[in-house]
Amino acid sequence: MSMNFRNQAMPAIKQLAVCGLFALSISVSAQDSGDSSVPLQPYAASYTAYKWGDDVGEANIELSQLGENQYSLLYTSKVSKFFLSDKRSEHSIFRIEDSSVVPYQYYYSRSGTGPDKALKVTFSQQGEGKITVENGDTFKWNGEFDNQIYRLDLAKQLAQGKTSLEYDFVNYRGQLRHYGVEVVNEEVLSLPYGELAAVKVKLIRDSNKRETFAWFAPSLNYALVRLQQFKDGDEQGDIKLKSxxxx
Structure with missing residues (x-):
């Protein structure tokens, strides 16, 4: 493989994998939005990842209950193109307290072409509250989510008809970030899973170089069914619900 081809293809594989970091929403029924005593519904979903029109891998998510009001959210993805590969996982442990999502621990790992990476973030309610990034920074906790579970609230808000939202969270690099989410329209999608009506949203970042669109299906309790990302106008990846x- 030429170095020029590798330099062109590697960012595309990397961006396709990063798509999944926003992609996979927790499923939450509308009745959960105002009653913390109603448990989340554990579920498993899988997605096919596409790049340059080809099937290049898959992503999976599983929400499980660990105990009373305590949950685990596990996301994994594996994509490859030619001789390049990227394998990632995110694992969130969190609680539901007074109808709010409260993060406890977040783990991230990445392996494949290029350097391997790992991250652990702990959220402590002791004292004024703090966020500790292992071998990294410590922040005062001002209600930020981890890189995954803010999407639990997003699903809830979409079920309530909200069209514009903002979130603060710690990303998979251990950095504080702020995103906006705006509803674009409603569409009927043809997916590996089948045909589904979905709400399309756009992720709003400070930079305009990258655009991310996500579709959430009301019939599946506002679970994510498709994610598409662009950089400088070029498609970086497209992930679609399979099961x-x-x-």
């Missing part, structure tokens, strides 16, 4: 089941 979904409650557990």
């Amino acid at each position: 979904f089941k409650t557990l």
Whole structure:
């Protein structure tokens, strides 16, 4: 493989994998939005990842209950193109307290072409509250989510008809970030899973170089069914729902 081809292809594989970091939403029914006593519905979903029109891998997510009001959210993805590969996982442990999502621990790992990476973030409610990034920074905790679970609230808000939202969270690099989310329209999608009506949203970043669109299906409790990302106008990846089941 030429170095020029590798330099062109590697960012595309990397961006396709990063798509999944926003992609996979927790499923939450509308009745959960105002009653913390109603448990989340554990489920498993899988997605097919596309790049340059080809099937290049898959992503999976599983939400499980660990105990009373305590949950685990596990995301994994594996994509490859030619001789390049990227394998990632995110694992969130969190609680539901007074109808709010409260993060406890977040783990991230990445392996494949290029350097391997790992991250652990702990959220402590002791004292004024703090966020500790292992071998990294410590922040005062001002209600930020981890890189995954802010999407639990997003699903809830979409179910309530909200069209514009903002979130503060710690990303998979251990950095504080702020995103906006705006509803674009409603569409009917043809997916590996089948045909589904979905709400399309756009992720709003400070930079305009990258655009991310996500589709959430009301019939599946506002679970994510498609994610598409662009950089400088070029598609970086497209992830579509393949299977979904409650557990």
